[in-house]
Amino acid sequence: MAVAPSAGRGAPSPASSVPRVPRWALAAGLGVGGALVVALVGTGVIPLFVGSPGASVPYSTADRAATASLAPPANGSWALVGALGLDDRSAGTVAVANLTAALSSGCTATPLAGAPAAGELYLPAFAGAFSAGVAPVWLVLFEAATGGPYAVVAVLNGSAAPLVELSGGSCELEGGGVHVLPAGAVDSPPVAQNVWSAAGSSWTAVDPSLTSVLFAVAGGGTYDGISISATWAVLYAPCDPLLGGPTPATGYLAVVGLTSAAVEETLGTTVDCPA
Numbered sequence: 001m002a003v004a005p006s007a008g009r010g011a012p013s014p015a016s017s018v019p020r021v022p023r024w025a026l027a028a029g030l031g032v033g034g035a036l037v038v039a040l041v042g043t044g045v046i047p048l049f050v051g052s053p054g055a056s057v058p059y060s061t062a063d064r065a066a067t068a069s070l071a072p073p074a075n076g077s078w079a080l081v082g083a084l085g086l087d088d089r090s091a092g093t094v095a096v097a098n099l100t101a102a103l104s105s106g107c108t109a110t111p112l113a114g115a116p117a118a119g120e121l122y123l124p125a126f127a128g129a130f131s132a133g134v135a136p137v138w139l140v141l142f143e144a145a146t147g148g149p150y151a152v153v154a155v156l157n158g159s160a161a162p163l164v165e166l167s168g169g170s171c172e173l174e175g176g177g178v179h180v181l182p183a184g185a186v187d188s189p190p191v192a193q194n195v196w197s198a199a200g201s202s203w204t205a206v207d208p209s210l211t212s213v214l215f216a217v218a219g220g221g222t223y224d225g226i227s228i229s230a231t232w233a234v235l236y237a238p239c240d241p242l243l244g245g246p247t248p249a250t251g252y253l254a255v256v257g258l259t260s261a262a263v264e265e266t267l268g269t270t271v272d273c274p275a
Contacts, residue, residue, distance in 0.1 A: 055136070056128060057158045059083060059188035059217060062138035066153035069160035071113050076145035079180040082218030085135035085188060087126035088240045089211040112151060112162035123240060124157065130200060130213045130236075133192030143180060181219035182230050182258065188215050190261040195234045195254045198263040203252045209238040210252070217258070232256035239273035249273045 057065075062083060070078050124136045138155040149167035153160050192215065204210050214235040220228045235241060237251040251271040255264050 055157050056087070056126060056132075056134035057136075057138070057155070058134050059085060059138070059215065061158060062135075062140060062155040062160075065155050065158060065160040066138070066140035066142075069114065069153055069162050070142065070151055071162075073144040073149065073151070073165075078142040078151055079145050080219070081141045081143045081150070081179070081181060082216065083138055083140040085215035086123065086137040086240065087128070087130060087135050087213040087215075088123060089125060089127075090240070091125040092123045092240050107150075107166040108168040109164040109166055112153075112165050114162050122156075129196075130204070131193050131196035133187070133189035133215070135188075135215060179219040179221050179230065181217065184259045185217055185230075186232070186257075186259060186261045188217075188232075191215065191232045191234065191256050194261050194263050195256060199252070199254055199266050200234075200236060203236050207238075207250070209249075210236045212237045212240050214241050230258045232258055232261070235269075235271070237271045237273075239271065241271055247273045247275050 062085065063080060066083075067078070067080070072078070126136055128134065136157050140153045140155060140160075142151040142153070144150070149165050151165050152163045154163055155161075192213075200213075214237065216233045216235070218228075218231065218233075220230040232255075234254045234256060235251055236253075238249045241251075248270050249272075251269050253267045253269050255267070256262065257264055
């Protein structure tokens with residue numbers, strides 16, 4: 001979904017002036033990979049598990065842990081598509097919905113070898129600086145090198161657990177194809193620091209309700225016929241975006257260069273929050 005550009009990095013367009021962004025998409029800048037993971041968590045297709053508070057890690061650590069946790073697919077090998085990292089000032093849980101639910105794109109979710117049997121994901125509170133670029137919760141999406149199926153891995157406090165494999169003849173991941181993440185993506189700490197310096201510190205000073213940050217890196221793809229480039233994106237929100245809910249609230253998004261970590265654009269957007 002296209003979102004109107006801001007007038008400047010530190011002063012994003014107000015949420016009322018841009019189109020409403022669905023919770024599962026958050027913004028076009030998140031890419032199809034990030035949108036898919038949010039969709040799966042929000043609808044309960046992923047069989048999530050209970051974790052415990054612990055150390056926060058950068059994207060590079062989460063990627064290595066997730067990659068090492070996966071058994072090879074039946075054909076080919078797993079390739080990284082994207083990842084989400086969550087920093088939230090309050091702890092929370094994501095309940096498991098109907099595990100037989102399917103996405104509108106026709107994906108079938110099958111638990112991966114080693115998937116936890118418990119029924120919810122504990123989201124530990126984050127007490128560090130948003131500029132640090134580390135997170136206690138990461139969700140990582142992979143694609144088989146043959147073009148499918150897909151695998152989702154959760155990394156809590158640096159420890160990885162494979163969750164589900166997504167497959168099916170009509171599985172198109174919410175209406176669009178995804179691309180493998182290109183080589184050379186920068187790590188999350190410089191991304192977070194640049195966003196904080198360019199806009200985040202101003203956003204939180206003006207709006208103290210911004211208590212959650214979602215980091216997303218994705219290889220891009222297509223959604224509703226719109227091509228999305230590989231990118232980093234950082235969302236500042238007044239609630240945990242993974243929990244969702246019926247209450248619209250104002251959030252701010254920064255689109256960041258995948259290999260440069262340069263802030264390219266800032267957007268005002270709407271985030272769905274719990275009541």
